[in-house]
Amino acid sequence: MGDFTINSYDKHFSLKDFNPDDTNGLLKGNVKAEYEKLQEKFSELQDVFYAAKKYRLLIILQGMDCSGKDSTIKKALSGANPIGFNVENFKVPNQTELDHDYLWRIHNKTPRKGEITAFNRSYYEDVLVPRVHNTIDDNIIFSRFREINEFEKYLVNNNTIVLKFFLHISKEFQWEKLKNRLESPEKNWKFSVADLKERKFWDRYQECYSDVISNCSTKEAPWYIIPANHRWFRDYIILKTIVKAMEDLNLEYPPLDGNIEEFMKELNESK
Structure with missing residues (x-):
């Protein structure tokens, strides 16, 4: 399996070097059986993860419009038990959020012990969109890069597993998806005029995303x-x-707090 991990600073990093059509030489049929087993394994691991309550898992999904952040949660994580699984969407900050620091609205949305939380967009929007539209200068942006690295290091030091996925699509792929949203009545609701406006900045977004990934991919919290x-x-x-990240934790179900024989005796007496 190819390595899609970026885990250290690389000033020469560019998304142009990654092919959004890459399938690592695999066909859909090649992985169907394994994928089904992975879904089963994920459900099993989540059950132990929730019961053990030793770690937290934060899944961050970023990507251009139409990259499939919603459908990733719907499909790849379809086996998640709603108990212990949360999805947080971060839209344009409201006035109250703007009156605080940019990480204020984020921290209390991170998962608790035993929980898995998926961020559909995240605090990375605050070092991306403002830069693309020149509302924040680069000094502030690069200062935020350092702050984000420290924030993620803090999360990791407090037993949070941070998995960050950039969903890499081509400009042509996005065009097809937007066209489909306009032509299909059942998908019209997904279309936003804002998507067309942001599409005009495609190249700038690719540059800024490259900087985000280059500067904020660390050993503790790499980008994929x-x-x-x-x-x-x-x-x-x-x-x-x-699944690999959860398996590496080697978690077990916690033992019963008390004497099983005594509990069984009391249970039998209550028949």
């Missing part, structure tokens, strides 16, 4: 560049990465 033109491959790689 996920080729996402093929949805099945995107879901397979993301689920495989999540």
Whole structure:
């Protein structure tokens, strides 16, 4: 399996060097059986993860419009038990959020012990959109890069597993998706005029995302560049990465607090 991890600063990093059509030489049929096993394994691991309450898992999904952040949660994480699984969406900050520091609205949305939380967009929007539209200068942006690295290090030091996925699509793929949203009545609701406006800044977004990934990929919290033109491959790689991270924790169900024989005796007496 190819390595899609970016875990150290690389000033020469560029998304142009990654092919959004890449499937690592695999076909959908090649991974169907394994994918189904991964779904089963994820459900099993989540159950132990929730019961053990030793760690927290934060999954961050970033990508251009139409990259499939919603569908990744719907498909790759379809086996998640709602008990212990949360999804947080971060839209344009409201006035109250703007009156605080940019990480204020984020921290209390991170997972508690035993929980898995998926961020559909995240605090990385605050070092991306303002830079693309020149509302914040680069000095502030690079200062935020350092702050984000420290924030993620703090989360990791407090037993949070941070998995960051960039869903990498091509400009042509996005065009097809936007066209489909306009032509299909059942998908009209997904279309936003804002998507067309932001599409005009495609090249600038690619540059800024490259800087984000280069500056904010660390050993503790690396970025994963996920080729996402093929949805099945995107879901397979993301689920495989999540399952591997959870397996590496080697968690076990916590023992019963008390004497089982005494509890059984009391239970039998209550028949």
